[in-house]
Structure formats: C-alpha cells, structure tokens
Amino acid sequence: MGRDQVQKKIKISAIQHLILGIAIVLFGGFFVVCVFFSGWPEELSECIMAVAFGAVAVWGIVMIVSSIRTLINPENSSTMKKNPGILQQADELFRNIIYQDEMIILSPRIIANAKDVREIAYTDEVFLIYVYKHKTNGITNQKELVLQTARGTIEINIFWKNDAKVDELANRILQNCRYARAGYTPDGLRYVEEMRELWKRDQESKGVRV
Numbered sequence: 001m002g003r004d005q006v007q008k009k010i011k012i013s014a015i016q017h018l019i020l021g022i023a024i025v026l027f028g029g030f031f032v033v034c035v036f037f038s039g040w041p042e043e044l045s046e047c048i049m050a051v052a053f054g055a056v057a058v059w060g061i062v063m064i065v066s067s068i069r070t071l072i073n074p075e076n077s078s079t080m081k082k083n084p085g086i087l088q089q090a091d092e093l094f095r096n097i098i099y100q101d102e103m104i105i106l107s108p109r110i111i112a113n114a115k116d117v118r119e120i121a122y123t124d125e126v127f128l129i130y131v132y133k134h135k136t137n138g139i140t141n142q143k144e145l146v147l148q149t150a151r152g153t154i155e156i157n158i159f160w161k162n163d164a165k166v167d168e169l170a171n172r173i174l175q176n177c178r179y180a181r182a183g184y185t186p187d188g189l190r191y192v193e194e195m196r197e198l199w200k201r202d203q204e205s206k207g208v209r210v
Contacts, residue, residue, distance in 0.1 A: 002090030
C-alpha cells in the first residue's frame with residue numbers, strides 16, 4: 001500500500017545520509033589529523049582550521065547517528081515527525097486513486113508528488129500553487145510547480161513539460177483543492193500565512209501535535 005512507498009523513500013534517504021555522513025567524517029577527520037601531524041597548531045589560523053574541520057567531522061557523526069536511528073525506527077525520521085499520520089494518509093491515497101500520472105497522485109481527499117510520496121497533503125490543506133523557475137546565466141535549470149500546504153510544500157518537477165501540460169495540471173489541482181489559489185503574489189503569500197495559522201489553531205483545538 002501507500003505506506004510501503006513512504007517507508008521505502010525514508011529508508012533510501014537515510015542510507016544516502018548515512019553514506020554522506022561517513023564521507024564527511026572521513027574528510028573532516030583526515031584534515032584534522034593532517035593539521036596535528038604537521039605539528040601542534042601554534043598560529044591562530046591553524047587552530048581555527050583544526051576546529052573547523054573538527055566541527056565538520058562532528059556534523060558527520062551526527063548525520064550517521066541520525067541515519068542509523070531512522071533505519072532502526074522510521075518514526076525517528078524528519079518525515080514522520082513533521083507529519084505523524086503520513087502512513088495512514090498514504091494508505092488512504094493509494095486505496096482511492098482517481099487520477100495518477102508521472103507528476104501527481106490524486107484521491108478525493110489527498111494529493112501527493114508521484115516522484116516522492118513523502119510530499120503529501122489533504123486537498124483541503126493546499127492553499128497556493130505557482131510555477132517556480134531558477135536560472136543560471138539566463139538559462140533555466142530548474143522548473144517546478146510548487147504547492148504551499150498546511151505542513152510545508154510539495155514541489156513537482158515540470159522541467160520537461162510544456163506550458164499547456166503545466167496549465168492542465170494546475171487546473172486539475174485547483175479543481176480538486178477547493179482552498180487553493182494560483183499565483184506567486186504578495187496577496188497569495190499572505191493568504192498562505194493566514195490559512196496556516198487557522199489550520200494550526202484548528203489542529204491544536206483537537207489536541208493534534210503540529
């Protein structure tokens with residue numbers, strides 16, 4: 001079911017962070033050893049360098065410990081902490097799919113990023129959608145359809161999609177997310193803040209941790 005997809009993504013991410021953490025520890029540790037083997041740091045710059053690389057190594061250790069904890073128990077992951085009900089949410093989504101393509105999965109109550117089901121939200125908790133583009137030297141190298149939700153964002157890769165396909169996708173989302181507005185504008189961003197605050201109060205009144 002849907003929870004299997006979420007747990008798989010959490011596991012893959014934890015393994016990636018574990019490998020990265022090991023690499024960071026080896027990198028930082030290597031330079032710390034080099035500094036001390038070249039002689040006890042006497043100049044301020046050498047001391048700063050040793051401390052800096054030591055801090056890098058500590059950061060790597062923290063990543064390793066966090067990754068191992070997540071692999072042992074997925075509930076320790078940032079995904080589960082941010083959205084404790086995500087497994088049940090994903091199960092409901094996959095039981096009731098009304099539309100699915102390479103970009104989104106949609107049920108009557110839930111929408112998710114087809115490429116990463118961890119990016120999931122109730123349709124009533126989608127407040128704003130807009131196209132985000134990033135350019136380097138005038139060349140677009142990133143294009144996403146962003147959904148601002150009660151808990152964060154869903155970022156759908158639309159880099160290879162033409163405008164007609166993007167418009168079709170945006171209209172489908174707007175039709176199924178009754179509180180969603182379109183366009184990255186000051187009014188839209190204020191609307192997101194207001195709706196998130198209302199959502200937070202509603203959740204707190206129900207005793208739900210947010």
